[in-house]
Amino acid sequence: MATELEPPGTSVPPDDLIKAVPLRRPGRIVVAVVLVVLLALFIYGAATNSAYEWSTFGSYLFDQRISQAALITLELTVISMVIAVILGVFLAVMRMSDNPVLKSVAWLYLWIFRGTPIYVQLVFWGLITTIYKHIDLGVPFMVQFVHLDTGSWLTPFVMAFLGLGLNEAAYMAEIVRAGIGSVDEGQHEAAVALAMTWGQTMRRVVLPQAMRVIIPPTGNEVISMLKTTSLVIGVPYTADLYSVSRQIGGVLYRPIPLLLVASAWYLAITSVLMVGQYFLEKRYSRGASRVLTTKQLQALATAQSAGPADGGKA
C-alpha cells in the first residue's frame, strides 16, 4: 500500500467519521450501582412497611373532598400569584423611579413584607377585622364616599390570598427589577429614539426581554407558592389540601397515609406547573440565541444534501 511509503507527517487521515473507544469510568459505575441498590431497598421497605398503609392511601387518593381541596389550593396559588405579579411590577417600577417618595415607599413595602415571616403575616390577616373594623374612603375628616365593614367581605379565603399575594409581591418585585435591569440600556434608547412612549417602551421592548430573566425564578415562586398555601391554617383557613388531609387523617386516626395523599397531589400539580414553565421559557427565549434548534439544523442538513454543490461523495 502507498500509505506505508509516506512519511508520517503527510499521511492523509481517512475520510470516515471517528469511532473512538469510549473512556471507562469505573468509579461512576460503582456509585451508580450503590445508589440503585439503596433506592431499591427504600422502595421495598416503603412497600412492605405497614405504617404507610398503602390501602388507605389508595382509597383516599381520589376522594372527592381531597380533589376539592386540591382545587382550592390551586385557586389560592393562582390568585395570589396574579396579585403578586401585578403588584410586583408596580413595586419594581416604583423602586426604579427617580422620585424619592415612590422609591422609599416601595423599599418600605419590601422591607416589611420580606422581613417578617409569612406565617406571622397570615395570622395578622386573620386578625385584621379586629384591627380595622371598617374601611372608609374619602377626604380625611371631611367627606366620606365609601364605607365598608371589613367583616362582611374579608372572608378567610380572601384574607388567605391577600396575605399570600401581598407577601409574594415583595419577592416578585425584586425578580421583576432584576429582569428589567438585565435588558441592555441601548434597547430603551432605541425605543425612545423611535418616539415610543415610556409605556410602549416598557410593554413592547423592555418587559418582553426581561421575561427571559423573570420567568425561571417566577416559575420557582409559583411552585413555592403552591406549597406555602399549606400555611393558610394560620388565618385560619382550613379548606386547602393540607388542612383537609389533616382533618380526614385525624378523624381516621391515620395521619400518615393522608399525608402521603396530600404529598402526591402537591407533586402532581408541581409537575404540571413545571411543564407549563418549560413552554413559557421557550416562548420568551425567541431570538435570544443564535444556536439553531434541532428542527432548523435538520432543515439545513436536508437543504445541504439536496443541493447541487455537494452532490454526494464517491
Next chain:
Amino acid sequence: MTQSVPSVSVAPDGQPGNLMVDARSVQKHFGALQVLKGITLQVKPREVMCLVGPSGSGKSTFLRCINHLEKVTAGRLYVDGELVGYEERGHKLHELHPKRAAAQRRDIGMVFQRFNLFPHMNALDNVIEAPMMVKGEKKSAAIERGRALLDQVGLASKEKAYPAQLSGGQQQRVAIARALAMQPKLMLFDEPTSALDPELVGEVLDVMRNLASEGMTMIVVTHEMGFAREVGDHLVFMDAGVVVEAGPPREVLANPQHERTKAFLSKVL
C-alpha cells in the same frame, strides 16, 4: 477657507427658518463635567454633515442632544424650526412633557453604533413596530412598507430572521430600515460602522450613500474619512467639546488649518 460655522448662518436675531438643525452655543453638562462647550452649527435640508474627532470629544453627545436623548443644559437647539426638548413661555423654558418630546422625535431617525435592534422580534417586526405603535399605522400597510424598506437595504430575503441570526452589517442595515420606517426628515448616525468587521463596513456605507443621494438630511458621526470626503457636504472636527474646524470635507481633509485637526487626521488617514 474653513471657518467655525460650516453653513450660511442666520442673522443673530433671525428665525431658525429653513434650517433642519440650528445649534446655537449648545452646552451639555454632566454634573460638574462639561462635555459640550458651546457648539454652533447649522444643517440645511438635504445636506449631509459628518462629525469627526477623537473619542470623548462630545460628538456623540451632541448627536444625542439633537433628538433629546440628552438634555441640552445651555444654549438653544432647533430642529426644523422647533426648540428641542423645551418650550419657551413668558421668557422661561419649560421642560416638555414626555409625550411631546416623543412627538418631536418622530421625525428624527437614529442609528446606533451597536445597532440596538429588538432581539425578540424578527427583522420585519423590528421595522414595523414603531409605525404601528407610534403612528398607529395599519398592520398591512406597515408590513408593505417594511418589506419595501428591507428590500431597499438589500435584505428582502431576511425578513423572518432574528437579529442574532444576522451579521453585524445586516443588523445595521435592518436598523437603518427601522429608522426610515418612521419617514424621518433627519437621520442621525452614531458611528454606524464602528462595531463592524472591516469587510462588512462597505455594505452599510452603500446604504447610507444611497440615502444621501436621495436627498435625506443626515448627520453622521464617523471615522470613515473616505465616506466623509465622498458624501459629506460639511465636515466638522470636534475636540474637547468645541468645534475646532469645519468646512467642505475635501478642503478640511486635504488642508487642515488647526494643529489639533492635523494631529488627528495624521492618525486616522
